[in-house]
Amino acid sequence: MQLLQTRVELLHWCATPAQRTVPLHFVPTMGGLHRGHSSLVEAARRPVAGLEPRVLVSVFVNPLQFAPGEDFSRYPRPLEADERLAREAGADALFRPSVEELFPGGEGQLTRLSPPRELQEVLCGRHRPGHFDGVATVVTRLLGLVRPERLMLGEKDWQQLVILRRLVADLGLPLRVQGCATVRESDGLACSSRNRYLSAAERLQVQALPQALEAARGALRAAGDMVNGVGSGVSGEALVAVVREALGRAQLEVEYVELVQPHSLAPLPRLDRLGLLAVAVRCGGCRLIDHTVLMTRLPLVAIDGPAGAGKSTVTRAFAARMGLVYLDTGAMYRALTWWVQQQGVDPSDGAAIEPLLQGLDLQLSTAAGGEQRVCINGHDVSEAIRSPDVTAQVSMVAAHACVRAALTRQQQAMGERGGLVAEGRDIGTAVFPHADLKVFLTATVEERARRRALDLEQRGFPVPPLAELEEQIASRDHADASREVAPLRQAPDAQELVTDGMTIELVIQTLVDLFRERVPEEAWPGS
Structure with a gap:
């Protein structure tokens, strides 16, 4: 060095x-x-x-x-x-x-x-x-x-x-x-250069600081809102009172105890998603600060973007890195499109498709090798849904209000507890408008056509000329953006990520960085 x-x-x-x-x-x-x-x-x-x-x-x-x-x-x-x-x-x-x-x-x-x-x-x-x-x-x-x-x-x-x-x-x-993430001593006290000011007796006294924050986390768990995310949340005043009472018993001089929104630092009257409970105390001649991040549900990430932008590849890898469940909503729409085709139903006829939604058994799972498996009504369609025939008609099927409503309900049920990253074309706007992080992941039409050609070649399908692929992608973008129900658009609070010229690893790292800007490491360590 x-x-x-x-x-x-x-x-x-x-x-x-x-x-x-x-x-x-x-x-x-x-x-x-x-x-x-x-x-x-x-x-x-x-x-x-x-x-x-x-x-x-x-x-x-x-x-x-x-x-x-x-x-x-x-x-x-x-x-x-x-x-x-x-x-x-x-x-x-x-x-x-x-x-x-x-x-x-x-x-x-x-x-x-x-x-x-x-x-x-x-x-x-x-x-x-x-x-x-x-x-x-x-x-x-x-x-x-x-x-x-x-x-x-x-x-x-x-x-x-x-x-x-x-x-x-x-x-x-x-x-x-x-x-x-904050590193703590064996007694729970956050590491600080100023800890060396404390006498042995004071060191025992300030152990009440991390214990008071743990008491607040316990109060939140007792309220039943730690992972459910339902109701109107927990009173900020009640959480602050728990901490103040514990610090008072230890006879620590309290400078402040506040529940705030972690990124704006604005006061939070009620905790209904993510909050920072921050504390400053004095003990002898030492001033110490600490905090805990409180969540009423596990983190939720929504990744939107047009077809062919590489959402599935990077979202799957990002989810694995952060220890989140991967929800490929596009695969759900593709699976339903495959089923519509198998039943001989016109994909443009919403009234004819609606009965197929009754009792629909659509399941996503992760195989031992990490790849996602998609089953519909007992049929494993993981590979079949990537065919050009399905690709050509999925936007048409997805545009029907009955289809969007049915699959949106199912996706929202999957995301109720959080702890997942979902990708599709209306995730941040229609399905999970309150996601902790929203990303609009895109690439130019030319880049997406190049990637589509490579994917078709690797899967053994015929590869049309690039100009034809570009025309198909541009047409699909227009159809997705102009449909009446849940059109493709970037949410106002989404981060745009244009992936032209970026390696897959760099895109994944960028997603990790964006996630960390919104969800602290100490609240969700990931893997």
Whole structure:
């Protein structure tokens, strides 16, 4: 591991993004390193889209984020121990600048950044005015020097993570912000550099903090809403009261206990999907923060997009990586189309199709090798539904209101408890409008025609000229987008992902990153 102390050394080691052959991942810290920081370095070392990155750790006690009277002068600075931990965790370099090196013109000459007030003036920001201005200013300064492809931050400092994600998005910085789950000590206390301020007696006292959050999770489970997602949710006031009572019994000085929406940090009167229960307490001369993420149902992801965009391939792999159930709604419509054809029914005649929906036995399962099996009324049609004949008529069958209603009800029943990722052409708009993440995955007509030709060739079907395939795909797009019932369109809150030029692994990694921006790792670790 190289030790870097000047900006010249740093710039030489980092090189420019254009000069790099592998990504650079950056872990900014204020030192006093512990197991939580080790976990960030270890996460930063993991390959992304098949590339093994280099990892840079910085240690800089930032004077801009300490208010007068706070603990800047006594903040832990165990330089040798920090260097050893960073090396053992796998960092390739450690940047440890002086204040003069990072602020060569002095603090007074710095261009300051101020994140949005609605993200600052809540939780910790309400009690530490100017703190997040200082964080944003210094982190942006470091990002400008390092220019990493990925910024690694701990979920423990949740408000900081939200603010820095917003900063990166608003400034259009070309990097990903990755949050990593809170690491805890054996007694449940979240790892923190400030834990070393605690005496032995105080350490026993603050164990009430993680225990109070566990009591809130228990209250939610007792309310019967942890995985059901039904009813009007649980009272935020009731959850806050549970935590305050537990902290009061331990005689901890409570700075705040609040239930907020995790991404906007707006107050949540009731928990009906995803919420962040955040706490700050003081014990002796130590201020500690912690939180828990509460869910009334397991995560739900909706991936929409036109035919031939590669949704099935990447969604299946993404679901496996995140430990979610894969729901291929397109296969359901294809299976019904196959059944309509087998019964000799005109696919354009909705009235004739409607009786076939009565008692329909349509099942999706995963085979031992991971591939999805599709059965309809006792027939395994996993391969048959990919034929050109089915492809040509599935949009026609899917356009009937009776078909959409019947299969939408079945899909919604499958998704009631969450814990799945569903793909199709109206998942985010019609089937799961309250999904935690919505993605509109698409590609140009030319790219989809090329992929379709390759798929037909691999399956042993005749391959029409590319111009003919492009015309078929464009025609199907028009039919899907103009149908009266549940037309294909991008949901207003969906992220568009155009996959031209992207490898399958890169698309999957992008989906993982988008998911992590909405569902914290500590709430849903995945696999």
